[in-house]
Amino acid sequence: MYQEMTVLLVIFLICHIILAADPDPVQDFCILNTKPGSQRTARFNSLPCKNSSDATTDDFVFSGIKTAGNFTKTGFSAMSVNPIIFPGLNTLGMSFVRADLGVGGINVPHFHPRATEIAYVVQGKVYSGFVDSANRVFAKVIEKGEVMVFPRGLVHFQMNVGNSPATIFGCFNSQNPGLQRIPSAIFGSGIKEELLEKAFGLSPRQIGKMRRRFIPKELRHPRKAPVATIRSVGSLVPHLLLETSSSSTLLVGLGTAQEQ
Numbered sequence: 001m002y003q004e005m006t007v008l009l010v011i012f013l014i015c016h017i018i019l020a021a022d023p024d025p026v027q028d029f030c031i032l033n034t035k036p037g038s039q040r041t042a043r044f045n046s047l048p049c050k051n052s053s054d055a056t057t058d059d060f061v062f063s064g065i066k067t068a069g070n071f072t073k074t075g076f077s078a079m080s081v082n083p084i085i086f087p088g089l090n091t092l093g094m095s096f097v098r099a100d101l102g103v104g105g106i107n108v109p110h111f112h113p114r115a116t117e118i119a120y121v122v123q124g125k126v127y128s129g130f131v132d133s134a135n136r137v138f139a140k141v142i143e144k145g146e147v148m149v150f151p152r153g154l155v156h157f158q159m160n161v162g163n164s165p166a167t168i169f170g171c172f173n174s175q176n177p178g179l180q181r182i183p184s185a186i187f188g189s190g191i192k193e194e195l196l197e198k199a200f201g202l203s204p205r206q207i208g209k210m211r212r213r214f215i216p217k218e219l220r221h222p223r224k225a226p227v228a229t230i231r232s233v234g235s236l237v238p239h240l241l242l243e244t245s246s247s248s249t250l251l252v253g254l255g256t257a258q259e260q
């Protein structure tokens, strides 16, 4: 009996370890086959590989983040690089982002459900921080050459507090870190207004104002069914129909972390 329990515990721990990160690759690389149609319904963990005999050096080089992307109203630009736009990353358990902040620009509080992030300040002065599950905030201004780590799943944020543009290079320990922005998750997702009023102590008018600010234009009209989708967050990248480990199907925009 005791032995059985031990075996079960070991199995549980192994499963837990496996679930805590992207799966290990079973080959040197698996350059994503970007032929139309080959990705649409694939599980993210097993997107089809290009024939490795056809691999070239350029499959492992990405040149798309030399300059900043388009800026949002909050003075923020992000270009997320994942296997869809950099096929050589596929199965390697990593992805990255270039983020730029204009003077005073912010990256709204958000989190990545599946990855820890390392953020390196390439230029500028950035107030950076995160909040732990006890609501303690860990934040300070970091400058060019400094790095901050945002633990997986914790809410984090950035603001350019310098007098010049700031650039950050962020790296994730998942090829599909996921992104959930707090303002749009709360006010832009269609949660019943009455609940939001009670939760935040806001009037219907104030809720309406927040709604208009954060509900994406295409979703402003009431919907019949609850939408179990993560909205696309980029225009750069094709949408992918993905299955998550909980086997619900999500339409995930793997693109940029653009503020809406």
Ligand SMILES: *[C@@H]1O[C@H](CO)[C@@H](O)[C@H](O)[C@H]1NC(C)=O
Pocket: 051, 052, 053, 054
């Ligand atoms: C990969 O390419 C090589 C060389 O062209 C070929 O011999 C091999 O059959 C291909 N493998 C697959 C699975 O298509």
Ligand SMILES: *[C@@H]1O[C@H](CO)[C@@H](O)[C@H](O)[C@H]1NC(C)=O
Pocket: 068, 069, 070, 235, 236
């Ligand atoms: C920036 O916006 C322009 C015009 O909408 C678009 O053509 C371009 O692809 C965008 N660039 C990026 C990096 O998203």
